[in-house]
Amino acid sequence: MSTSNRTLTALCATAGLAAGLVAAQPLHAQSADFYAGKTITLLIGGDVGGGYDVYARSIGRHMGKHIPGAPNIVPRNQLGAGSGTAAAAMYTTAPKDGTWIGAIFPGVIIGPILDPKPQTLFDPTKFIYLGSADSGTRVCVTAANSKIKTFEDAQKNKSIMGASAAGGSTRDYSFMMKNIAGAQIDVISGYKGTVDVFLAIERGEVDGMCGLDWSSLKSQRPDWLRDKKINVLVQTALDEEAEVTRLGAPPMWKFIKDDIDRKAAELVVSQQVFGRPYILPPGTPDAQVKILRAALDKTFNDPDFKADAEKSRIDISPSSGEKVQALVTSIFATSPEVVERAKRIIQP
Numbered sequence: 001m002s003t004s005n006r007t008l009t010a011l012c013a014t015a016g017l018a019a020g021l022v023a024a025q026p027l028h029a030q031s032a033d034f035y036a037g038k039t040i041t042l043l044i045g046g047d048v049g050g051g052y053d054v055y056a057r058s059i060g061r062h063m064g065k066h067i068p069g070a071p072n073i074v075p076r077n078q079l080g081a082g083s084g085t086a087a088a089a090m091y092t093t094a095p096k097d098g099t100w101i102g103a104i105f106p107g108v109i110i111g112p113i114l115d116p117k118p119q120t121l122f123d124p125t126k127f128i129y130l131g132s133a134d135s136g137t138r139v140c141v142t143a144a145n146s147k148i149k150t151f152e153d154a155q156k157n158k159s160i161m162g163a164s165a166a167g168g169s170t171r172d173y174s175f176m177m178k179n180i181a182g183a184q185i186d187v188i189s190g191y192k193g194t195v196d197v198f199l200a201i202e203r204g205e206v207d208g209m210c211g212l213d214w215s216s217l218k219s220q221r222p223d224w225l226r227d228k229k230i231n232v233l234v235q236t237a238l239d240e241e242a243e244v245t246r247l248g249a250p251p252m253w254k255f256i257k258d259d260i261d262r263k264a265a266e267l268v269v270s271q272q273v274f275g276r277p278y279i280l281p282p283g284t285p286d287a288q289v290k291i292l293r294a295a296l297d298k299t300f301n302d303p304d305f306k307a308d309a310e311k312s313r314i315d316i317s318p319s320s321g322e323k324v325q326a327l328v329t330s331i332f333a334t335s336p337e338v339v340e341r342a343k344r345i346i347q348p
Contacts (some may be wrong), residue, residue, distance in 0.1 A: 033069070034069065034098070034287075034288070035067050035068060035069030035070070035071040035098075035291075036069035036070075036071075037069070037071075038069065038071045038072075038099060039071060039072045039073075039074055039099070040064070040067075040071050040072070040073045040074070040098075040099050040100070040101060041074055041076055041094075041099065041100045041101070042056055042057075042059075042060045042073050042074065042075045042076065042101050042103060043076055043078055043086050043089060043090060043094070043100060043101070043102045043103065044056045044057075044075055044076065044077045044078070044086070044103045045077075045078060045079070045080075045082075045083025045084075045085065045086030045087060045102065045103060045104040045105060045108070046077065046079070046083060046103070046105070046193055047077065047079060047192050047193035047194075047195055047196070048077055048195075049195050049220070050193040050194050050195050050216070050220075051194060051213050051215065051216030051219065051220060051314075052083070052103055052104075052105065052276065053075075053077065054216075054219055054220070054312055054314060055103070055133050055134070055276045055314055056075060056103035056276075056278075057075050058305070058308050058309055058312055058314060059133065059278075059296070059299055059305070060073040060074075060075050061073075061305075061308065062299050062302050062304060062305040062308065063295050063296060063299045066294075066295040066296075066298040066299055066302070067291060067292070067295045068291065071099075073101075079192060079193075081108075081165060081166075082105055082107055082108060082111075082164060082165050082166060082168040082171075083104040083105040083107075083108050083168075084108050084111065084121075086102055086103075086104055087102065087104045087108045087109075087121075087122055087124075087127075087279075088121040088122055089102075090102035090104070090122075090127070090279060090280075090281050091121060091122035091123075091126075091127070091281060091282065092121065092122070094281045095281070096280075096281045096282070096283040096284050096285075097284065097285070097288065098280065098284050098285065098288025098289070098291070098292060100280070100281065101130065101278055101279070101280060101292065102127075102278065102279040102280070102281075103276070103277075103278055104277060104279060105168060105169070106169075106271035106272065106274050106275060106277055107168060107169050107172060107271060108124070109124045109127075109271065109274070109277065109328060110124070110267075110268075110270070110271050110331055111124075112124060113331065113332055113334070113339055113342075114172075114267075114268065114339070114342055114343050114346060115166070115343070116343055116347065123282075124328055124332075125328055125329055125332055126282040127279040127280070127281070127282060127328075128279065128280040128281070128282065128284050128289055128321075128325070129274070129277060129278070129279055129280075129321045129324040129325045129328065130278040130279065130280060130289075130292050130293050130296045130321045131277075131278060131293065131296045131297065131300075131318055131319060131320050131321045131323075131324060132273070132274035132275060132276050132277045132278070132318060132319040132324050133275075133276035133278070133300070133314075133316055133317075133318055134213075134215055134275040134276045134314075134315055134316060134317050134318070135272065135273050135274070135275055135317045135318075135319055136213050136214055136215050136237070136241075136272055136275040136276075136315060136317065137213075137214045137235050137236065137237040137241035137244055137272070138169060138173060138210075138211050138212060138213055138214065138235070138236045138237065138272060139210075139212050139214050139217065139232050139233070139234065139235050139236070139244060139249060140154070140161075140173075140174075140177060140183075140208065140209070140210035140211075140212070140232075140233040140234045140236075141208045141209060141210075141212060141217065141230045141231060141232050141233065142154075142159065142207045142208035142230065142231045142233060143201050143202075143204070143207060143208060143229065143230060143231075144228060144229050144230055144231060146159070146207040146208060146231065148207055148208070148231070148233070149231045149233075150231070150233060151181075151183065151233040151234040151249075151250065151255065153233075154177070154183040154184065154185065154233055155181075155182045155183055155184065155255075156184070157184060158184045158185075158186060159183070159184065159185055159186070159207040159208070160185075160186045160187075160188055160205075160206045160207050161174045161185050161186070161187050161188070161206060161207065161208055161209050161210055162188050162189075162191055162196075162197035162200045162201065162205070162206035162208070162209050163187050163188065163189040163190075163191065163197070163209060163210075163211075164189065164190075164191050164192065164193055164194075164197070165189060165190060166189070168193075168211070169211035169212075169213070169271075170191075170194065170197060170209050170210060170211040170212060171187060171189045171211070171346075172211060172268065172346040173210040173211025173236060173268075173346075174187045174209070174210040174211060175187060175345070175346050175347060175348060176210075176265060176268060176345050176346050177210050177234070177252070179344070179345045179346075179347075180256055180258070180261040180264075180265060180345050181234075181252060181255040181256055182255060185210070187348070188200075188205075188206055194209070194212060194216055194220065195220070197209045198220065198221060201230075208230070208231075208233075211236070213275065214235070214241060214243075214244060214315075215275075215313075215314050215315040218313045218314075218315070219312055219313040219314045222313055232244060232247045232248070232249040233249060234249055234250060234251070234252050234255070235249045235250070235251055235252065236251070236252045236269055236272075237251070237269065237272055238266065238269055238270070238272070238273070252265065253265075260337070260338070260341050261341065261345065263338045263341075264338055264341035264342035264344075264345055265342075265345065267331070267334055267338055267339070267342045268342055268345070268346060270327070270331055271331075273319060273324075273327055274319055274324045274327065274328075277324060278296060280292065289321075293320070293321045293322075296321070297318075297320065300316060300318040
């Protein structure tokens, strides 16, 4: 064998050995090399100080230490279209390397199946779901001085409910209560988020709001509950929330008589199972997906995070990324009849 051939053989052997060593490294060693010194952008599709913002920032403060390489996690808010702008950014322009995580509204995920003119900027079934922080209950509330003190009052008398843009739960749920549960609601939409609607309630511009996450109410306005500044009219969830029931708020299902309406409402409400979803862009490598799913799961069980969550008054009832991924797939397989009725009940 010539000297050049022997050299080439040696180089190939060395390269093969190096490749074998890389392949033999455990995942955490490879991931540490990837994330070390990097920054992860946490894109939040809600307003600063709102419920989704509070959740995302709490998670961001703790998740980095559970990612090998301990990258910095930097929150960034991007408003618009009920978090649809943030979702579109995650789908189209965000790097697909595990360095961007999205925190979006669940209404955006089921929007393409429910909106009469759905956005075509993203396909929710192709997002990669890391998990959800909460599987929660939503409520309708009014100010204590409103004449609407129970849901039966809302069925007999007109009320004004503040809401965000289309795709936000405060708008969609207000129309759902009006269209299938008989509430005489006038909806004033266009508020940036729950923070602005809270202020509108305090100023007397509106009676209240529907589709408000119970956990957001507790974290953002704990004094309203403590000092009885609001009436909790009704609760919306697949299963009753005992804490809300004790306040005398019945489940929405009590007021829905038609079977197809109930199935349609169940489709709308199914989004609450992934009430605080976290996503990655389509095409993110499997290695990064596994790392970040594991890190989010560890964060939910982190004693420091739990203490932080308690201090922030946010409920943590997590769902795994695999569970959310499967649920989103099943939602988009719903029968056309139910989908068409669900579309109508959340529109004016």
